[in-house]
Amino acid sequence: MILRVKDLKKFYGVKAAVDGIGFEVEKGEIFAILGPNGAGKTTTLKCITGLRKKDSGEIELNGTFTYLPEEKKLYPHLRVKEIVDLFEKIGKNFNEKNCLEILERYRIDLNEKVTNLSHGMRTILYLSLVLSENVDLYILDEPTWGLDPIVRNEILDHIRSLTFEGKSVLYTSHVLAEVEKIADRVAIMKEGKIILTGNLDDIKSSYGLVVSKKDLNGYLLKTLKSGEKVYLVEKEEIPEGVEIEDATFEDIFEAIVRGERNDR
Amino acid sequence: MWFRIDFHSSKPIYEQIKEKIKLLILSGKLKEGEFVPSIRYLAEDLGVNLNTVARAYRELVREGVLEVRRGEGYVVSKVNLEKIRTQLETELKKKIEDCKKAGIPLERILKVAEEIYRGDAR
Amino acid sequence: MIAKEFKDMKVRFFVMFFLLFGTFVLLVVMKDYTPTLAEMLKNVPEGFLEKLGVTEDFINKLSEWNFYIITQWYGKNLGQFVPIFAIIMAFPVFAREIENETIELLLVRMSRRKLFNVKFFTPLVFTFLALTVLALVPIPVSWIIGEKLDTGLVFKYLLVEMITTYLWFSITVFFSVISSDQVKPLIASIATLAGTTVLGGFVKTLSTLNTYSYVLKGDLTLWPSLIYTLSGVVFTYLSRRSFKTRDF
Numbered sequence: 001m002i003l004r005v006k007d008l009k010k011f012y013g014v015k016a017a018v019d020g021i022g023f024e025v026e027k028g029e030i031f032a033i034l035g036p037n038g039a040g041k042t043t044t045l046k047c048i049t050g051l052r053k054k055d056s057g058e059i060e061l062n063g064t065f066t067y068l069p070e071e072k073k074l075y076p077h078l079r080v081k082e083i084v085d086l087f088e089k090i091g092k093n094f095n096e097k098n099c100l101e102i103l104e105r106y107r108i109d110l111n112e113k114v115t116n117l118s119h120g121m122r123t124i125l126y127l128s129l130v131l132s133e134n135v136d137l138y139i140l141d142e143p144t145w146g147l148d149p150i151v152r153n154e155i156l157d158h159i160r161s162l163t164f165e166g167k168s169v170l171y172t173s174h175v176l177a178e179v180e181k182i183a184d185r186v187a188i189m190k191e192g193k194i195i196l197t198g199n200l201d202d203i204k205s206s207y208g209l210v211v212s213k214k215d216l217n218g219y220l221l222k223t224l225k226s227g228e229k230v231y232l233v234e235k236e237e238i239p240e241g242v243e244i245e246d247a248t249f250e251d252i253f254e255a256i257v258r259g260e261r262n263d264r
Numbered sequence: 265m266w267f268r269i270d271f272h273s274s275k276p277i278y279e280q281i282k283e284k285i286k287l288l289i290l291s292g293k294l295k296e297g298e299f300v301p302s303i304r305y306l307a308e309d310l311g312v313n314l315n316t317v318a319r320a321y322r323e324l325v326r327e328g329v330l331e332v333r334r335g336e337g338y339v340v341s342k343v344n345l346e347k348i349r350t351q352l353e354t355e356l357k358k359k360i361e362d363c364k365k366a367g368i369p370l371e372r373i374l375k376v377a378e379e380i381y382r383g384d385a386r
Numbered sequence: 387m388i389a390k391e392f393k394d395m396k397v398r399f400f401v402m403f404f405l406l407f408g409t410f411v412l413l414v415v416m417k418d419y420t421p422t423l424a425e426m427l428k429n430v431p432e433g434f435l436e437k438l439g440v441t442e443d444f445i446n447k448l449s450e451w452n453f454y455i456i457t458q459w460y461g462k463n464l465g466q467f468v469p470i471f472a473i474i475m476a477f478p479v480f481a482r483e484i485e486n487e488t489i490e491l492l493l494v495r496m497s498r499r500k501l502f503n504v505k506f507f508t509p510l511v512f513t514f515l516a517l518t519v520l521a522l523v524p525i526p527v528s529w530i531i532g533e534k535l536d537t538g539l540v541f542k543y544l545l546v547e548m549i550t551t552y553l554w555f556s557i558t559v560f561f562s563v564i565s566s567d568q569v570k571p572l573i574a575s576i577a578t579l580a581g582t583t584v585l586g587g588f589v590k591t592l593s594t595l596n597t598y599s600y601v602l603k604g605d606l607t608l609w610p611s612l613i614y615t616l617s618g619v620v621f622t623y624l625s626r627r628s629f630k631t632r633d634f
Contacts, residue, residue: 030313049494052633067494073487078393086390090495163314164304180271184315201276201316246274 001062002027002137002168003048008057010043017043019192020057025137030160030169032179035189036257041172042070044189045141048170063136063168066092070141072126076115080108080125093134102128106151119146124155131158138162140171144178156182176250188256196256200249207252208235208244219255232256265294265301266309277312281320286329286348289340300330300338387496391508394482395475399509402471403516409463410523414531417454451533455524456604460543464520465602472551473575475513476558479505480629481568489634502629506622510555517547543604546611550601553614554579556621563625563632 003025010018018040025031033041046052048059049067074083080103087094103110106124114122123146130138143159144152159169160182173179179186180200187197196203210216210231211224218233232247232255267284269277288294300321301309307317321338324330329348331341363373459465483489483505492501521544528535557578561571579597586596593599600610 029315046634051490051493053631067490069487069490071487071490074491075390075394075488076486078390082390086387089387090492092495157311160311160313161308164307177272181311182313184313201278201319204274204276205279248272248274250272251274 001025003062003170004058004060005044005048006058006060008044008047008059009055010040010047010052011055016192018047018054021187021189021192021194022057023187023194023197025168025170027136027168028163028166029184030163030171030182032183032186033170033172033189034174034176034179034186034253035172036174038191039189040192041189042141045139045170045172049139061137064092065137065139066130066133066135068126068130068138068140068143070145072123074114074122074126077113079111079113080117081110083114083125083129084110087129087133091129091133094129095132095134099128099132102132120148120151123147124151127155131162136167138167138169138171140169142173143171144173144175152178176253180249188253190257190259195259196252203252204247204249206235207232207247208238209233209247209251210238210242210244218261219258220260221251221255221258265306269310269312277316278320278323281306281310281312281317282324282329285320285324286351289329290345290348290352294340296340296342298340299336300340302337387504388508391504392512395479395509395512398474398478399512399516402467402474403520406464406467406471406520407523410459410520413455413458413463414527417451451528451531452535455528455535456539459524460521460540460604461602465543465547465604466598468517468547468550468601469554469579469597471517472513472554473558473572473579475509476555477562477572477575478568479509479559480562481565481571484634485567493634498630499626502626506559506625510552513551513555514548517551518544521547539604542606546601546604546606549611549614549618550597553597553618553621556618556625560621560625560628563628 001024004022005024006022007020008018008022009016009020021040021044023031023033033044035041043052045067047054048061049065078086084096084099084103087099088096100110103125106121106128108117108121108125108128114125117125123144127143130140138159140159144155147155156178159171162169183200185197185199186203187194189195209221210218210233211228212231213228215229216231216233217237218231220229221232222230224230232252235244238244265288269280271277273280285294285300294300300306303314303317303321307314310317321330325332325338327347328341330338333339360373480489483492521540524535525537525540554575558571558575561574562568565571565574582595583598586593586599594610594613597614600614
C-alpha cells in the first residue's frame with residue numbers, strides 16, 4: 001500500500017472542504033478521484049502533498065511522490081530549456097533525456113518563453129517534466145485538462161505505462177469517459193465526502209437500472225413523462241423476476257452524485 | 265491478439281477480455297496448448313490496465329480456460345468447449361427474448377440465423 | 387536555484403543599482419557647480435534660507451569635498467534610499483511566487499526550510515553587495531581626484547546602512563510571507579516605514595522608531611544598532627516560522 005488516507009478533514013473557516021474521507025492506493029494501481037467541481041478533490045491532493053495542513057486525520061505515504069497541480073503554473077519569463085534545467089537541479093530523479101524526447105515529440109520549442117506557450121502546450125510541458133521524474137506515486141490533478149483528444153489519449157497511455165514499471169498513480173478528474181479508460185479503482189467525491197469507492201469494473205457490474213411505478217430502495221436516476229421512475233439499484237437488492245437494464249458508469253455516477261435516494 | 269474494448273460499456277473490461285478470448289478459442293483461432301500474450305503485452309496492445317488483464321487471466325485460470333506455466337506464461341488449457349458454448353447460448357436466449365418482446369416475428373429470427381449459417385457454407 | 391532567484395530579481399536590482407550609481411556620478415559632477423550655486427543663492431532672502439539650515443557657512447563648507455560627500459551622499463541620496471532599496475528588493479520575493487502559484491513547483495521538491503533560506507538570503511546578499519559597492523565607491527573616486535575622505539566614517543555608514551537594510555528587508559519579507567499577493571506587503575512596509583519615522587520624529591520617547599535619523603547620521607552607537615539588528619532577527623524568525631506552517 002503506497003498511500004493511505006484516513007478520516008481526513010480540512011476546514012476553511014467553518015466550512016469543511018474535506019469532511020472525513022479515507023481511501024488507499026495500492027502499488028501499481030491507478031486510483032481516480034472523481035467528482036463535480038468544488039467537491040474537495042484538489043484540497044485533498046494538496047493535503048497529501050503537504051501544501052496545505054490537514055485539520056485532522058491521517059495521511060500515510062510509503063514512498064516518493066511528485067505532483068502535477070491543477071493550475072500548472074510555470075515561471076512565465078523563463079524559457080522552456082531553463083525550466084528543464086531547473087528540474088535537473090531540483091526534480092525528483094529527473095530524467096532529462098526522457099523529458100526532452102517528449103518535448104520534441106510535441107514540437108515544443110526549447111527556446112520559447114513559457115508565457116508565449118498556449119495553455120495546452122504549457123500543460124504538455126508540465127506533464128513532460130513530472131512524468132520524467134522517477135517516483136513511486138504520481139499525484140496528478142486534472143492532468144489532461146485543456147488537451148486535444150489525440151494528445152489526451154497519448155498522455156493517458158503514458159500514465160498507464162507508469163504502472164507497467166510498478167508505479168502508482170493518484171489522479172483527479174471530472175471527465176468520466178477518461179476515468180473509465182484508465183482507472184483501476186475510483187472514489188466519487190461530493191461536497192467533501194466520498195460517496196462511493198471501489199474497483200471500477202466491480203462497480204459497473206454491481207448496479208442495475210430498474211423502471212418502477214412505485215418508490216424503490218435505490219438512487220433515482222430519472223423520472224419519465226409517464227410518472228414512472230428509473231432507479232439505480234444494487235443488483236443484490238433487486239428481487240427475482242424484475243427486469244434489469246445494464247447501468248453504465250455514467251448512469252451510476254449521475255444517480256449517486258444526485259443522491260436522491262429513498263431508503264425504505 | 266487484438267480486439268476492440270468498449271470502455272464505456274456497462275460490461276466490465278475484464279469481462280470483455282474474457283469473452284473475446286473464449287470466442288477466439290471457440291472459433292479455433294486459439295488452440296489448445298497455445299500461449300496467450302503475456303499480461304503486459306496484451307495490456308499494451310489493447311490499451312488497458314495491467315490489473316485488468318491480470319484479473320481476466322486470473323479468472324480464466326479459475327474457470328479452467330487458461331493454465332499457468334511457471335516461467336513461461338499462460339496457455340490455453342484442455343478446454344471445456346461445452347461450457348463456453350452453454351454460456352453463449354444463454355446470451356443468445358436473452359437476445360431472442362428481447363426480440364420476441366419487441367415483436368419481431370419468429371420467421372425473421374429464423375431467416376437471420378439462416379443467412380449467417382448458410383453464408384459461411386457459401 | 388540561486389541563479390533562478392537572481393534572475394527573478396535582476397530587473398529591479400539593476401534598475402535601482404544604476405539609478406543610485408548614476409546619482410553618485412551626478413553628485414560628483416555637480417560638485418563643481420556649488421560655487422555657482424552659492425552665487426545664485428545670495429540673491430535669495432537670507433531669512434528663508436536660514437530656516438532650511440542653508441547658511442553661508444554651510445554653502446562654504448559644501449565646497450569641501452569630504453563634507454560634500456558625507457552630507458550629500460551618505461546623509462541624503464544614498465542614505466534616504468537605503469530602506470526603500472531593502473523594501474523593493476524584498477517585497478516580491480515570496481509574494482510573487484505565491485500569487486503566481488509557481489511556488490507549488492518548489493514546495494513539492496524541496497524542504498520549506500531550504501526554500502525559505504534560498505529565497506531570503508539570495509536577494510539579501512546581493513543587496514548587501516550592491517550597498518557595499520555604492521557605499522565604498524567614493525573612496526577610490528576621492529583618491530583618483532586627489533581629495534581627502536574620512537574613510538572611518540565611510541565604514542561606519544556602511545555598517546549602519548547594512549543594519550538598516552537587514553531590518554527593513556526582514557520586515558518586508560515577513561509581510562510578504564503572511565499575505566498572498568504582492569501589493570499588500572509593499573504597502574504595509576512603506577506604511578510601517580513612514581509611520582515609524584513620523585512617530586519617532588515627533589515623540590521623543592519613541593525616537594528609536596525613527597530609523598531614518600539612524601541611517602542618515604551614521605551614528606554607529608551600540609544601543610540603536612543592537613535593537614535594529616535584533617528586531618531584524620526577530621522578523622526573520624517570524625517569517626521563517628510563518629513560511630513553515632502556512633497553507634499554499
